[in-house]
Amino acid sequence: SDRKYGEELLQDSEERFQAIFEQAAVGMEICTLEGRFFRLNQKFCEIVGYSRIELLERTFQDITHPEDLPESLELKRRLLAGEIPYYSLEERYVRKDESIVWVNMMLSLMRDPTGEPKYLIGVVEDISDRKQAEVALRESEERFRAMFENHKSIMLLIEPETGEIIDANQAAETFYNRAQTDLCGLTIFDLNQFPKDRVEQDMLEARLELKNTFVCPHKLADGEVRWVEVYSSPIEYQGKQLLFAIIHDITDRKEAEEALKESRHFVQQIADSTPNILYLYDLIEQRNVYVNHEITTILGYTPEEFQALEFSQFETLVHPEDYTHFTKHLCQFQTARTENIYELEYRMQHANGQWRWLYRRDTLFNRTEEGKPKQILGTATDITERKQMEGQLQQANQQLQSWVNQLEVRNHEMKLLRQMSDFLQACLTVEEAYRAIADLLKPLFPNCSGGIFVLNPSSSLVEAVATWGDNLHSETLFTPHACWSLRRGLLHDAERTRPSLFCQHVHKHSAPAETLCVPMMAQGETMGLLYLCSPDAGEFSEAKHQLARTVSEHLSLALANLKLRETLHNQSIRDPLTGLFNRRYMEESLQREIYRADRGQHPLGIVMIDVDHFKRFNDTWGHEAGDLVLRELSRFLQGSIRASDIACRYGGEELTLIFPEMTLEETYQRAEEIRQGVKQFDLKYHESSLGAITISLGVASFPLHGKTSDSLIQMADAALYRAKYEGRDRAIAAP
Structure with missing residues (x-):
């Protein structure tokens, strides 16, 4: 029915009013005609520092500053008398903690359908900051005058329309060698030796704050012309709109500009000769504002092409799998400190369509005037080959694991070999592996003595790092040329019936019945030697040869992985x-x-x-x-x-x-x-x-x-x- 519809509209209106009242960004209050509060929003409570319950027991007269209360009451009287429809007043409230808060109060009178006054509704805005700013402005003008008169820098106040010099400080008198009264009788056109139309254009730009700094020649009282740098900005002083100019003598700097240009050229040469991409990325513009010529070598783009890329184009060059990490990397700089350095490995597309791995190190370069991060300075290194090597290493580890899985189905020797491989993989350091190798290999070759020999870093000597058995029958330190297997890169066996085939490191006067030398190779490089000797002939069958080869291969890969792991771990910490x-x-x-x-x-x-x-x-x-x-x-x-x-x-x-x-x-x-x-x-x-x-x-x-x-x-x-x-x-x- 119409009545029900009207009730629904009324309820909906009340709910909207309630939402607006409570969520308003300013304080709102509803009070009786006598001034007693009966409805308040949370913002009003925050402004005066009272809770709602505390305020409902008070009137607005209770919280109004005594000095402001008479004017407030008079305006309220006029409002109730119908003389004014509403009033707005800047006044002070006394907060619960007795501190003072300045507010702008706008009070309106609400009437019932018959026109009789019903209640008062007020909107309160906290203007304490503005009031403090007004006080600060007065103090600022006083400080400005004191600074102007006593500062060591040359300062002038200029009328922007006519160029008339309104005031000059002591430093200006000294620099121009003119009394203050003489300077104030001149115009800026008398000092600035540029054409008048240019000086007028500079003043216009300064007045409109389009440009603040100008370099120009100024003439002194004796006719000498000095180059000066002028910082000019509009200022309101004593009710007038003037230009405030701070002037520095830069004649000496001008003479050094040619040297500076040469220095900049030198810096550019350094940037262009570095083997890494050097770039400056603007977080606000979302583009590279500078990149050196190495971008062409690594990614195939010219610096101009790369700098012209919009962010939507730039993001397509980042590999899809790396894009999330890339955007998170950039987001870090919103909270970064100047000393922070952030690193990222990711892929970018070369101009020829190939993907290249890059390692970038970025730091915050500068901020906006508001202190927000603006630009990132960074370098990017091409690590594609390293990533390929890591992939090869991963493949080698996978191959090693594949071999271990195959050995699980073999005989007892293969089982022991798997245990050895597992143990070496669990070792944290090469030295730890060396201490365990002898006990691991002895069960594999129970009737033999033997040892593991490794090349020193210079590859000039071979030294035993692990031995087992009763008699090694070999030197523990010798040159690589003393072993046939190291010379040839192949397994080498010898027996007592053919003594001339024994390696030089084997003791000739007490030679064993048989020896077996197997080179240890990893990724094409010789690491050392697996050496075995037996007092009984026939011990080294073809099956033992194959076992020795397998052991050598496993040891080589395991030790190579350990060395690489040690290197990578040390680099990571x-x-x-x-x-x-x-x-x-x-x-x-x-x-x-x-x-x-x-x-x-x-x-x-x-x-x-x-x-x-x-x-x-x-x-x-x-x-x-x-x-x-x-x-x-x-x-x-x-x-x-x-x-x-x-x-x-x-x-x-x-x-x-x-x-x-x-x-x-x-x-x-x-x-x-x-x-x-x-x-x-x-x-x-x-x-x-x-x-x-x-x-x-x-x-x-x-x-x-x-x-x-x-x-x-x-x-x-x-x-x-x-x-x-x-x-x-x-x-x-x-x-």
Whole structure:
């Protein structure tokens, strides 16, 4: 029915009003004609600092500042009398905590259908920030005047329409060699030697804030012309719109510009000669704003083509399987700090359609004026060949596993061989494998003596790393030429009936009945030798030959994998520049040491180290000098700590030391010793002294300053910050 429909519309209207009232971004209040609150939204409660229940027991007179109440009551009277439809008033409220908040109150009168006043509804906006800004503006003008009159820089106030010089400071009098009154009688056209139309255009651009910095020639009182750099911007001063100009004499800089151009050319040559892609990626524009010519060598595009790519085009060049990782990599820079370096391995499509693996290292290059990340500086290295080698290594491991699976169905010897392979795969280091090999091989060749010999790194000697049996009948150290199998790259057997075929490393005066030498090869490279000897003739049948070949192959691959694993593991936990442990290893080690310290009820010390004024080394001598400082500092730290202590590169020039079972006092003492030691450095770079090198250190201790790795690092980092703040070259313990 119509009535029901009307009720539904009324209910819907009430619900919309309720939603708007409660979710409004400004405070809203409904009060009686006497001023007592009976409905309020949450924003109003937040502005005045009272809860709804507390406000329902009060009137707006209770919270209005006494000095503002008379005006508010007078406006309310006029509103109720029908003299005004509503009123808006800037006034102060007294919050619950007795603090003052400035608000803009707009109050309206609601009437019933007969026209009688019903209640008051008010909209309240917090304008405290604006009021504070008005006070700040007055103070700013006062500070500006004091700065203008006393600043050492040349400053002028200029009328933008006529170019008339309104005011000049003492520095301007000195520079132009004119009294302030004389300067104020001139126009900017009298000083600026550029054509008048150009000067007028510059002033217009400054006035419209299209351009702020200008370089031009200015004429002094004696006729001398000096090149100056002018920073000009519009300013409202004493109610007038003027141009405020800060002027610097750059005549000497002008003379150095040619040298600077040559230097820039040199930098460009470095960028173009680096074997990696060097690029500058704009996060806001979502495109590369610079890329060096190596992009052509690695990906087949010209720098101009690559820079012209829109993001939608650029993203098609990233391999679909890597695209998610790529976008996450870019997103990290929204919260990145300047010292952070982010790495990524991904594939990009070459201009010829092939996929190339790249390894990129990126850091935040600059920010917008608002502090938002703007550009990324990075390098990309072609690692396609490395990835192919890793694939080959993976294939080799898969082949090894395939062989192991086949040996499971063979006889007892094959079972022992599988056990040996499994055991070697479980070894963490080559040395650990060497200690186990003899016991693993002895059951495979029970009636023989033997040994495993490996080539030294220079491939000049072969040395036994594992032996078994009663009598080896061989030298344990000899040259590769002393073994026929190493010379020929093939299995070589010899027996007593043909003594001339024995290898030179076999003892001739007590030669065994038979010997068998099998070269150990992995991926085309000779690693060493499997040597067997037997006191009984006929021991080395064709089946034993095949077993020896298989054992040699398994040993070769297992040892090669172990060596590669050791190399990769060391690379994954070591910082390549300093040789210290990297940040990931530090975080894992710190958690482990905290767990040990907690279980053993003993302390743990941590020290954060930062090289003072590190940027100076890079800016003055180049990044190689900075790298030299970090390497020498790292070498000093490694020589200054115990074997159980852990030295890490935390990031940039920040280093971290972990001291298990060391109290706060001991840790601080050690930090002081290190600091004093670093001060003795006398480093030279290209025969030039780098000068004094100092460090700042922050010290913290478990469990005194925290029971988690994050809390300890934060406390040590905070102490480091204090050391920096209090003057650097000092160690400070967390409180």
